[in-house]
Amino acid sequence: MQNSEEQASLARQLLAGAFQGVLSTHSREHAGYPFGSVVPYVLDQEGFPLLLLSHLSQHTRNVDTDPRCGLTLLDRGDGNVQERARLSAIGDVAPRAAAADADRYFAYFPQSAFYFRELGFRFYRFTPQRFHWNGGFATARWFSVDRIVRANPLGREAQARIVAHMNQDHADTLRRYLAGRELSDPAAVVSMVGIDAEGIDLRVQDQIHRVTLPREIGSAQEARDLLVEMARS
Numbered sequence: 001m002q003n004s005e006e007q008a009s010l011a012r013q014l015l016a017g018a019f020q021g022v023l024s025t026h027s028r029e030h031a032g033y034p035f036g037s038v039v040p041y042v043l044d045q046e047g048f049p050l051l052l053l054s055h056l057s058q059h060t061r062n063v064d065t066d067p068r069c070g071l072t073l074l075d076r077g078d079g080n081v082q083e084r085a086r087l088s089a090i091g092d093v094a095p096r097a098a099a100a101d102a103d104r105y106f107a108y109f110p111q112s113a114f115y116f117r118e119l120g121f122r123f124y125r126f127t128p129q130r131f132h133w134n135g136g137f138a139t140a141r142w143f144s145v146d147r148i149v150r151a152n153p154l155g156r157e158a159q160a161r162i163v164a165h166m167n168q169d170h171a172d173t174l175r176r177y178l179a180g181r182e183l184s185d186p187a188a189v190v191s192m193v194g195i196d197a198e199g200i201d202l203r204v205q206d207q208i209h210r211v212t213l214p215r216e217i218g219s220a221q222e223a224r225d226l227l228v229e230m231a232r233s
Helices: 004-017 058-065 102-108 112-118 156-169 171-177 220-232
Strands: 020-026 034-040 049-053 068-074 086-095 122-134 141-143 190-195 199-204 207-212
Touching: 004 086, 004 122, 004 141, 004 199, 004 207, 020 058, 034 049, 034 058, 049 058, 049 102, 049 112, 058 122, 068 122, 102 112, 102 156, 102 190, 156 171, 156 190, 156 220, 171 190, 171 199, 171 220
Parallel strands: none
Antiparallel strands: 020 034, 020 068, 049 122, 068 086, 086 122, 122 141, 190 199, 199 207
């Protein structure tokens, strides 16, 4: 059976790599009832889910009235859904200054830049209060925020340099990082969109794959050394 730290590590990877979840808000039109909707997200520099929401959507009107909500994430995969890892969080959603992490969000979801510029979508951030992890039978437990949320140790400029370098000079290496995974188009271009302390995120067509790092990194130099090591293994 996995110990507490192993479960927390898996929960962090799910939070960092799900990229979409069910946001449950308090219905403004039907008081007392929850309203769930699927929303995409990425983690911002501080490690919190960043959302881009339409001012016309039901869930946005709900959180503008009552910021308390829940976010539920489900691990990808096939088979019995009850045997797949789930992570649920309770917290608050509040407007977020667009400039802070907009570039990161648009890198993961390029089409969303149009929604932001032309359709009046606004950035919000989900700030969790507590997490509930369920990795399968007899693994359910609560975690505090400090066990799950990890700020990115790499500054925005360092991240941009690493991503640009890998995409320009190491396309074959990026493909090797995905060795063993089934891709819808094995010949499709693989590009890096992000890196943080515990993983890298790679795009293949319209799907993003999370690759867990074999150990945590805390600086750009550590990132470089580990990426080279992974390429040679």
